[in-house]
Amino acid sequence: MPLREAEKSYNSHRIEEKVQKFWEDHKIYQKTNKMREDKPKYSFLDGPPYCSGRIHLGTAWNKILKDTYLRYKSMNGFSIRRQAGWDTHGLPIEHKVEGILGLKSKKEIENTIGIDNFVKKCKEFALENKKIMTQQFKSLGVWMDWDNPYVTFDTKYMESCWWTLKRAHEKDLLVKDLRVITWCPRCETALAMAEIDYENKEDPSIYVKFPLMDTENEYILVWTTTPWTLPANMAVTVHPDFEYVYVAVKGEVYLMAEALVDSLFAEDDYEIIRTLKGSQLEGLMYQHPLKDEIPEQKGFEHKIILGEHVTLTDGTGCVHTAPGHGPEDFEIGKKYGLDIFCPVDEAGMFKSEAGKYEGEFVKEADNDIINDLNSKNLLLKRETITHRYGFCWRCKTPIIYLATEQWFLKITEIKDKMLYELENISWVPYWSGDNRFRNWIENARDWTISRQRYWGIPIPIWICEDCKKIDVVGSIDELKQKTVKGTLKGDFIHRPHVDEIFLKCSCGGNMKRTPDVLDVWIDSGVAGWASLHYPQETELFEKWYPYEFITEGHDQTRGWFYSQLGCGMVSFDKSPYKKVLMHGFTLDEDGRKMSKSLGNVVEPEEVIDEHGVDILRFYLLWGNKPWDDLKFNWEEVKNVSKMFNILWNVYVFSTTYMSLDNFDPTRYNENQLKFRKEDRWITSRINSVGKIVSKSLEDLHFHKATRSINKFIIEDLSRWYVRLIRGRTWIEKEDPDKLGAYYTLYNVLKSLITLMAPITPHITEDMYKNLVLGVNKEAPESVHMLEWNVQEDLIHEDLEQDMDVLRDIIEACARARDLARYKLRWPVSEIVVVSEDHNILNSVESLKKIIIEQANTKNLVTSTEFQDLRINALPNMKTLGPKLRGNVPKVAKILESTDGDKIREELKLNGIYKVQIDDLTVELTEEDIVFETELPENVANADFNGGSVYVNTRITDEILSEAMSRELIRRIQDMRKDLDLDVEANIHVYIQCSDHFKDLIHDFKNFISHEVRAKTFDFAEEKADYTKKWKLEDEEILISIKKK
RNA sequence: GGGCCCGUGGCUCAGGCGGUAGAGCGCACGGCUGAUAACCGUGAGGUCCUGGGUUCGAAUCCCAGCGGGCCCA
Secondary structure, eight states: OOOOOOOSSOOHHHHHHHHHHHHHHHTHHHHHHHHTTTSOEEEBOOOOOBOSSOOOHHHHHHHHHHHHHHHHHHHTTOEEEOEEEEBOOSHHHHHHHHHHHTOOSHHHIIIIIHHHHHHHHHHHHHHHHHHHHHHHHHHTTOOSEEEEEEETTSHHHHHHHHHHHHHHHHTTOEEEEEEEEEEETTTTEEOOGGGEEEEEEEEEEEEEEEEBTTOSSEEEEEEESOGGGGGGOOEEEEOTTSEEEEEEETTEEEEEEGGGHHHHHTTSOEEEEEEEEGGGGTTOBBOOTTTTTOGGGGGSOOEEEEOTTOOSSSSOSEEEEOTTSOHHHHHHHHHHTOOOOOOBOTTSBBOGGGGGGTTOBHHHHHHHHHHHHHHTTOEEEEEEEEEEEEEETTTOOBOEEEEEEEEEEOHHHHHHHHHHHHTTSEEESHHIIIIIIHHHHHTOOOEEOEESOSSSOBOOEEEETTTOOEEEOOSHHHHHHHEEESOOSTTOOSTTGGGGOEEEOTTSOEEEEOSOEEOHHHHHHTHHHHTTTTTTOOHHHHHHOSEEEEEEEGGGGTTHHHHHHHHHHHHHSSOSEEEEEEEOOEEOTTSOBOOTTTTOOOOHHHHHHHTOHHHHHHHHTTSSOTTSOEEOOHHHHHHHHHHHHHHHHHHHHHHHHHHHTTOOGGGOOGGGSOOOHHHHHHHHHHHHHHHHHHHHHHHTOHHHHHHHHHHIIIIIIIIIIHHHHHHHHTOOSOOHHHHHHHHHHHHHHHHHHHHHTTTSHHHHHHHHHHHTTTTOTTSOSSGGGSOOOOOGGGOOHHHHHHHHHHHHHHHHHHHHHHHTTOOTTSOBSEEEEEOSOHHHHHHHHHTHHHHHHHTTBSOEEEESSOTTOEEEEEEOHHHHHHHHGGGHHHHHHHHHHSOHHHHHHHHHHHSEEEEEETTEEEEEEGGGEEEEEEOOTTEEEEEETTEEEEEEOOOOHHHHHHHHHHHHHHHHHHHHHHTTOOTTOOEEEEEEOOHHHHHHHGGGHHHHHHHHTEEEEESSOOOOSEEEEEEETTEEEEEEEEEO
């Protein structure tokens, strides 16, 4: 079966739809995997996207990076594991469901609809989104196992997760502790560091006077932006090494850091009474400023303590310390044995211990507290400040710090091992691991893993109600065996059912589950083995674990890269992954984050609708380095689109002529065909590109691969090779020279689609079906089943270099002709290429034929210098003027009439040139003469890198004949087009013109006929289908065409 | 305050083992017309963020700073 002529224009949508249907109907993905299942394994783990809505451009980029790399590895003969994953638990989905159901608090969830229904709704919601998102990913052409993904709410998955918790317990890494943590008062739960967003926020900024004990009118000056934490104040911290002063202002005395006095009192008359080192202040007692409002506070002693964390950047150098509301305060409080006073409940309301403020929401109490301080004359100054503050990542409520009991994973104890393990992971780019991730781990604290919520993996810890002993359950079987009260409904281990299971303690007491669920980052952190259901099943685990490769965005430094490493260390003392690509974010055109509130979100669908999937894919891998943030830019997408049009045009060009000639590449072998140097060149080029693409994809430098392909298609293939072979495609008959071009073009296209298949899987599949399957039914069913094939032995670097030189020269010829306003269609009699570099001249000689053809010249000469250049000698007025004065014009005249070359030779030989003016002999030195070169008439010149070209534009009769013939051809072609004739249709041509013109083109009649496919060519008047009058130079000509 | 990344023509970005600054888009001018809702050529346009240092030579390496982004405190 012959090749089919391609559709005239590139219709990405139709192709992509067709190809995706083909993959689906013929199970191409499954077959491709099956085909390679015995090959060496390459395991990959998909970072599970969160199922709370539709995908965005960044998610699309992420999957496209994965897909391209894995398709590449697959073609390179690896058996790939590429199971899709879904992250389904946690607050974001709970929030959306709360919104849908109109619920506003935990109380409403528990009492209005019940935990059971709530959890069911969450699951439904996640499933629905999973379905939508799966469809979206599929439409991007992403090949993953969508039918058997891992899902974090699957019972088996959760069971594996329990096992990891049990491992943590066995290693003594699980601990319940009272600590100050970040807390969302709306969601009433702990938040991990990864769940906090930082944004600007306006807050009060107040300076408060804490009365010193046993004195009158002496105060410690304290600064805070969270007045609501003052009720919990237990101490004031100063830096042991700073200088502190007692400063008298307007009859009162304040204790504060010396360095900050001016920032507060610059405009007042103040007097420094005494200066002390911070360390000397330790133990100094003061009274709580709100002791009357908060009776509970009267029971505590308040002192100055010392801490290194105090800074002088703002405030007073005396830091309000509330161990119940700040991690650092908590740590230092512990060191000094302070009480952890935390009069705030989980919803952010003051409890009864807060006295007067009981029942108020903390942020709303700010004003009352400030007013109370003011009325007691304990407020020095009140301002507002805008600063970075943490917000709950989902509900955007400002976070508070709260001392609560939570479960922790003791990362601080395995941190060193994690850092050690980091050495065994390779990172792209290197700094993402070496610097960024390392820094994150170094600063890691213990991981708060408990959440006081519903939709999540229940923490498998049971606590004895009597002796407080804990038991961590590592599997469902274990749970069933240990259950003494309650039954597991099926294997459903979500809340609330699992809460109804009680175990027996060794002391005889009842064990009840701790009511919390797990931080979702644990969910995804265990994906490596939970997706394989290890340790309950081991077969897949042994085959695929650990993973060769993962890739996610740079936000996952604190997220999945970290949670996986942590969980991996707990479970196996090893990292679950070996190689990481940390990719960037997609931003809008101005480099801002895409967000709904800014209205600058670009949906992947928009791009696909406008241009198509392959163009989106190519663009995303082309726009910049994968690890930099990508500023999405429609203009650039258009650029890519243009490239695809050019590729398609080349494809149309190729298939048009090949199908016309019934070209069947399987019928020939290379010995039967005639290849020219340009054929060997383009073959070399495609393999050079293949080499670069292989290396770049292997290194995950996607941009280098796409850029090299882009350049090849536009410059080498379309702009150059197709141009060079155009003449050959017009030869009719089984000419080995024409077939050599076809054969070369065919194989280049085949190699090209192989190289592009991982990046743009649809267009390449479509072309493959025609180009390869069209002529060979035995070939693999899909381009993606081909082996990656780069033939480095076909690369000829010398030839590629020669061609570069040659293109440069041909461009120079065009430039020279352009300057002389000499049309490219008109031949020239001679072109001289001049260079002092013999390598260049050799290159030209070896590819002479191409230049002759492309520069449209009758003859080509190479030389180290251009003989016909006239050199003129001119007097240098600067030196000769003062010397010769009135004689200068005479010298000039003599120089002008002498051959400049002779003067130059003379100068070279003797160092002087003698001129005779009347009786006077003037000796001219080198500096007295300026040489100027002059082109002979009818020569146009232009420079190229390494030399010059000289184009002889003199028009002879012969030249004119040919030029006129070509002009005529162009007109006839134009008319053919007007008639909308098929490319191969024959015509009859009749010309009416002057005798002179007739004579001019007489010898070219056959040539013209051939070019325009004329069966007959007569100088006669004839009733034709189409007649048109033309003006050629000064001639008026009537051309008539008759269809056959 | 700390860590990381980025800063190259009007725009989007390459280059980045030190050796004459590149591409595409846009703009201007010209050309081509059987790949043609294309295509090609030419030109203008750059303190390679700033300042130091190393060097014969720095966009590139080092230091300091400025601006932007991300992450953290």
